[in-house]
Amino acid sequence: MDSKVRVRFAPSPTGGLHIGGVRTVLFNYLFAKHHQGEFILRIEDTDQSRFVAGAEEYILDTLKWCGLSPNESPVHGGEYGPYRQSERKAIYHEYAQKLIQEGHAYYAFDTSQDLEEKRKEVPNFQYSRAHRMEMKNSISLSQKEVAELLAQKTPYVIRIKIPDAEQVHFVDMIRGEVSFDASTVDDKVLLKADGMPTYHLAVVVDDYLMKITHAFRGEEWLPSAPVHILLWKYLFGLDKMPQWAHLPLILKPEGSGKLSKRDGERLGFPVFAMDWQDPKTQEQTIGFRERGFLPEAFVNLLAMLGWNNGTEQEIFSLDELIEQFSIDRVHKAGAKFDYEKAKWFNQQWIQKTDNEILAHLVKPYLDAAQIEVHEWEYLVKVIGWVKERCHLLPDFVTQSAFYFKAPETIDTASIQSKWNTDKQDFFIALANDYEKFISSHESSVESSTDFPKDAISLETHFKNLAAERPIKLGELLLAFRIMLVGGKFGPGVFEIVEAIELKDAMQRIRTSLSLLSTN
RNA sequence: GGCCGGUUCGUCUAUCGGCUAGGACAGCCCCCUUUCACGGGGCAAAGACGGGUUCGACUCCCGUACCGGCUACCA
Structure with a gap:
């Protein structure tokens, strides 16, 4: 480039920012940064009848969330202002x-x-x-x-x-x-x-x-x-x-045509970057951020809609994108938006993200679900245990709630049909053993070496107890899982018992037993 | 209607004249897991059509079809 590269994104402040708009920002930004250039935000507010209060701020916030902040803009200033066309x-x-x-x-x-x-x-x-x-x-x-x-x-x-x-x-x-x-x-x-x-x-x-x-x-x-x-x-x-x-345009997932806000509402996925509420109609539109996407994933998936580096790599950080972006690898044809693939990108980024950082992002969702977190370190550990099964941030709520409190609903239906007195006796014995361990531990302060509290000894204890009875281990394990977490999901059962501790486990067994009948 | 753009698996895409057409998402099967996922392995799945050019075309050219965009004192 003979002169310094300068690019601009020039939206009109008429509402929330659509993913097509964000992708335009992204390509602008990547091109500019790749060439050590400048990225300018200019507000095209020349149509007074379509002007919407708050839209400019929303655009700025979106760019910030995505990590694509401009060098010059109405709020960042710059030598070439004003940056609002109305001015x-x-x-x-x-x-x-x-x-x-x-x-x-x-x-x-x-x-x-x-x-x-x-x-x-x-x-x-x-x-x-x-x-x-x-x-x-x-x-x-x-x-x-x-x-x-x-x-x-x-x-x-x-x-x-x-x-x-x-x-x-x-x-x-x-x-x-x-x-x-x-x-x-x-x-x-x-x-x-x-x-x-x-x-x-x-x-x-x-x-x-x-x-x-x-x-x-x-x-x-x-x-x-x-x-x-x-x-x-x-x-x-x-x-x-x-x-x-x-x-190229971003198209509807099904049928044909430009992707619109309505498609998202109809098909149940976000189209705007962040939540947007129309100040006039009060209409709420869901955004990728609030749906639980990480900005890194959002940027990544948008970049792959119309660009690739020619290899089979699909996961790119912003820095990698900047380094490798090249305009002649941008596709000519429009791309249909696929929400399933978008979620996959997010899942990949959740795995890459540090547990401590995830904990900060997940906490608000836990708060909203009224799940109390007493110990920050415990939250961070829980995040690590369940992250691999989470695609979106709110998945952490369902995947980890049982670590913090007893499940509200227990899927007894999955075990009721095969429930019998043998199983019931087994769990009564198990709960009794746990109670015994707890009290022996409390009475003899440091001495109880045979007290099983780690996952491996808990498993051994469980298996020994089961071996005495005419029941299939698998059925007991499934029942135990449901008692502990409420359903057929989650990490290994004994790791869960270790995390929530014996007292909680015992109570959950007893609560569940009261819900099951043996006739 | 006119103008412009586009066209590889269901979807996102690789291929810059040598292709048994590769990968990813989704689907199906198997393994791992005495759950659900994750992960691993496998299966199925594509060059819109017709003409050229060429030893050879998914790749280049032309035409057709289809899809899309635009056709406002909106952007």
Whole structure:
């Protein structure tokens, strides 16, 4: 790179950040950091009717959670501010005027009703060469009429004047050479009647002023690229234009089309990075963070949606991604989102994450489930014992609750049908033995060497006790497990007894016995 | 309709003219586990179609089909 790489993510603050948006951020960020460049966040709040309070803060929080914080932004500051387009109105006016003076743009006075009627009247109406003379604008009207309308403060927009016959082409970093016949695009509005620029003007002006070298955006922008190319040509020169990269879309898991918030609701998985509540409707939308994804996993899975390093490696840390990212390994085609695979990435990252760190992340879920943790060290140990069977953070609640308190529901149904007095006697004996061990331990302070409290001796004791009886060991073990944890899951039973200790184990046996009948 | 983009197992993808088309997720089977997972092993599963170019095409070219995106004073 001849000059310092500068990229930007430019969302409009209209709601929660969708995974497609986060992936655009990610690729921007990876590209910038790979080239020791800068990543800029610019807020495109030019549509006042769609502005949503809190959305900008949400975006910043999301970037922070993902570890993708910008070098420059409305809150981080920077040399090229302001970073909110609503605060840059005067700048856009200046460039719009320049375009008008040079004959590349014009005033249009048509009201929205005028346009609506015209669209009804003319099928496939385009505000372009074919019809612009039929409309009310500074090309169709005389200079005098235009001056009068302006003097009367008639509301107007400024439109780009698309040239009659021009082949517009550019090289996309992902798609290669792309070309358009300019006559197929219409005279897009650049400056709206409320004085705000549209995306088309703002993106070009700001990318120039903010010295953006590489512009990443979703594939849905490809059709308007010729407008932007033309504006670059008229305003700043094509040699100054950033290199474009139009990223493939993230698609619905089933059927076809762009992934939307609704798909998540319908299919039961998050689409937004974090929980979002619409301030107007109060509508809650679940996020990956709250569903129990680790940011490392979230970033990892997003990176793999459209990029890979050519090997069979699938698990990457952010640093590895930065080191290995390369734009020419980005896929052209859209990718369907697969929630099952997303969970797999999270499971992989849970295994890689330190127990102490996981404990901090899991604690809030335990609190929410009203599971009391008295000893931090014990929590950390429990995390280590159960982590391999957890895909999402809330899985830790179900997988570890029994380490902290007796199960609330006991799946007696799984053992009731084969329950009999032999088994009942066995467990009464077991509970009695445990009670005996406890009291002997309490009375003779340090001396009880034969007191079984580690998993191995507990298992030996259990087996010896079972050997005296005409019952299959497997059935006893299953029953014991259910008594201890409430269901058919969890680590080895004797490790659990060791962890929760004999007194708890004894009580759980007795509680369960009271629930089982032997008839 | 027009314009633009895309097309390898169900899904994410590898392959940059030599392929018995590889991996991962999901599915199924086996092992491990006297539970559930984890883990290990295995099975099944793909080049949209038709033409070229070439000794050879999934890879390059053309056409068709299908899918998607855009077609707002929204981004």
